Amino acid sequence: MKILYSWLKEFVDIDVPCEEIASRLTMAGLEVEEFERIGEDYLLDVSIPANRGDCHSILGIAREVSALFNVPLKLPAEPKFLEVGDGIDIEVLSPELCPRYTLRFIKGIKVGPSPGWLRERLEAIGIRSINNVVDITNYVMWMLGQPLHAFDADKISGKVIVRRAYDGEEIVTLDGEKRRLTVNDLVIADERHPIAVAGVMGGEESEVSFFTKNIALESACFDHISVRGTSKSLGLRTEASTRFEKGVDIGITKFASDIAVEMILKLCGGEVGRLSEFYPVRYEPSPIRFRPERFNRRMGLKLTTGDIESVFVRLGFKVDKDNDIWQVTPTSYRRDISLEEDLYEEIVRIVGYDKIPSTLHERITGVVSPPPEWERRKIIRRRLNSLGFSEVITSSFIPVQFDSSFGEFYREQVESIRVINPLREEESVLRTLLSQALLNLAVNNVRWGYNDFSLFEIGKVFFKRDKEYIEKEHLGIVQSGRFIYSWDKEIDASFFLLKGALERLFNDKLSFVPAYYSALHPGRSANIIYRGEIVGFIGELHPDMARSLKLPRIYLAEIDIESFSLDFFKTGLVREPNRLPKLKRDIAVVVPEETQSIRVIEIIREVFDGILENYELFDVYKGPNIPEGMVNLGFSLDLRAKDRTLTQEEVEERVSYLKDRLANIGGRLREW
């Protein structure tokens, strides 16, 4: 809302620098966003909060300034003019959407350009001058906050009717657009068809032109919800609709019309006809209970009843004091004030928020610990950091091309969630898996020239299952390029490097079984199992997909971390260190090469059950000295019993049992 300082001063008796007015308005909730000097004058751009429809005018801002600086308001004098002749009959068929309607007939006017002073004022606040009649309606709207509309009275057939539109009824509005209406829209119609969309825009047909001789001037109060609905459904916002939807003062309808009439007589000539008015139920603001003691207690203030009363008086509110419980009646234009707390805000707004002290409420509260997922996330982040992975946070929206990638993870039917009103294709589909977002990030990284990365994200995935909308927290990891590199040593990203990180992160409690994912390398992908359930997957991006995305080898993993309780990651009760001597035993196992190494490991675990403290697979070898079709696995075992010193004999006994067990899977122990 643009306010000229000189115009403002016509309504309030104030003599302080404009900067100070701007600053006080801002502090009181009417933020002055721009402050510009224009010659001798100033232009303020005031941002009006959604609840302060009453401030959409010079008068409204003047009332605020009057209350804030405790200076008198200057209202324009009651207009005086002679009514001669007839009016136009009106009929309001939808009083629920139009509590007050006035129409004034003025005949014999001369439409022409506005005088210079009027044009300049309108232009300063950003309104284009049209002609004297239209300019006057705009001028009065800006001044008093009451939108007005002038019809060419000769284009109106019969009486003016305020009614709901029929479904499908059409009107061409002033902007030349044909608008299709519904029964939810309120229209101003004559006996044939609509001549204006109520509170939003007039019709083209009855537009005031330079040939117009007689006009009908409308000043009305339309229901704010209805105007807002129509404005939204038509996609049409005007200065009028902006004011109506925030609520205009029902008390000013006629006064604004009279002010405009007075100006029209002065600038366009003509004779004023009778005012037609519909205002069946006079609006009276209701008193609100106010307890000064409760006010001070809630705000942490110690204002006297005198201080409080003076604020109400400055705002023009009526105060009815009865010791501890007052009745305060706001003005008709302050429809935003309906509760006791609304009055609290008025007081602190006017005395200033800086008068409220700064204290701390120190009582211990009921809820004290954060949710387990919060702590779990912190532990995982720290562990992955120490494993060399960096955190990323990506958008929930993914490129549509990755919509179903890795979807094999969901073994039941799930659907991705789409927003029905996306801004762009890029913001339409929510990720069902973090891997989709991380793959997209990998594409970007490579495009930016960064080929070495080890990244993770903990975030939500979204999907629809059986009509239910589900949000779950996942962990996603993406790795590519060199992990450790130098002039001396290098370790490249690989399936096993990533797998090792997962094993460490999840305390070696995961198992991995080969799995099929269309987006992953068929020989290098696995499901991740925890407690018999598939909780995630790991794999190398399918070479075909990598090629089409211009990516090098990419390794991905994703885990539903909601499958792991916080306790899983927390350190539980610790055991005492075992101080008995440890025996090291290296063994070499030769098995058919198609054997899964996990089978051999299971056998070793079983054979050395109770004394196997740790094992390490240090060698996987095929070639000379190993028979064709066989593979050599070298294991280093740490053996130690909890209750006794192990003997070499006991170990060798188990080793010979191992030979038998290996024979069952076509393998043997290789002697050194």
Place this chain on the structure above:
Amino acid sequence: MSPMELELGSIRTEALREVSTADNLETLREVEVKYLGRKGIVNQLLKGLKDVPPEQRPEIGRLINELKLELSREIETKRTLLEEREKVKRLEEERLDVTLPGITLPTGRLHPLTLIIERVEEIFKGLGFTVVEGFEIESDYYNFEALNIPWYHPARDSQDSFYITDKLLLRTQTSPVQIRVMEKTRPPFKIIAPGRVYRRDQPTARHSPVFHQIEGMAVDRDITFADLKGTLDAFAHALFGDEVSTRFRADYFPFTEPSGEFAISCIFCKGEGCSVCSYSGWIEILGCGMVHPKVLEVGGIDPEEYSGFAFGMGWDRLAMLTYGVNDIRFFLENHPEFLAQF
């Protein structure tokens, strides 16, 4: 001098010469074996003692033992010398170019938004607050209606939503958590609720359709607006330093009454005026207020018995201010060069 003594003399001379000319440990070892080994010359001499006339045996025997001792000592001395020399040589060979770059192990980093929320959580924890979280897919009821924003409310204009169905949307603010907490928890409570929110805004340096907020709420008997001020003052000083000044001004939110906007003196220009603070000297940090009585009622809390305050701030914005980032889109873009700085 007997012939035996003469022979011993020449053996000694030769042995000492060989020891002194040995220039590596291996040659020295050969010399040692040659003279002192099991089948070495000295042992041969001892064996030959039986052929020496008995009256000369004690004297010759003593001389042989003296020779043995002397040679052992000399060889040992020489060995120490040679070992020291070889060590020096080996150390020289092991010399590194210490100016070569070190070998770095990868160190993982945290995302700036995580760094910020952990700091914010720490501060509010000290003020008695705990973390709660909500849903990103919310119903129109929790996101708007319950927060005193009916369908026709103009405040909805500034929160253009992404809809999933007629009634479901991606939450436009973290405030629905207020309702969800009240439904589950009896006062007193003090919570912060960080989370992701969505608005149908064209992406620009200042706006992202996907961004993050931190909600705060405290409800108890006799919580005052002064408590809200004190809490936020403490927060701002802990995060931005004791030297910043703070400012509250009136504002409007449908779910608080009275409502306010909290600002700190510009940390970039110290309040002098710069482009970051639009030459006002103040940076808006958050919106806040006393919880609206209708909102308390929706949450099943009697506004006569209890009162509360609430606030909501831009999480990305805090990170932008803290790290001097001037484009909100950087946070979800994850450019390696950006992330490497945290």
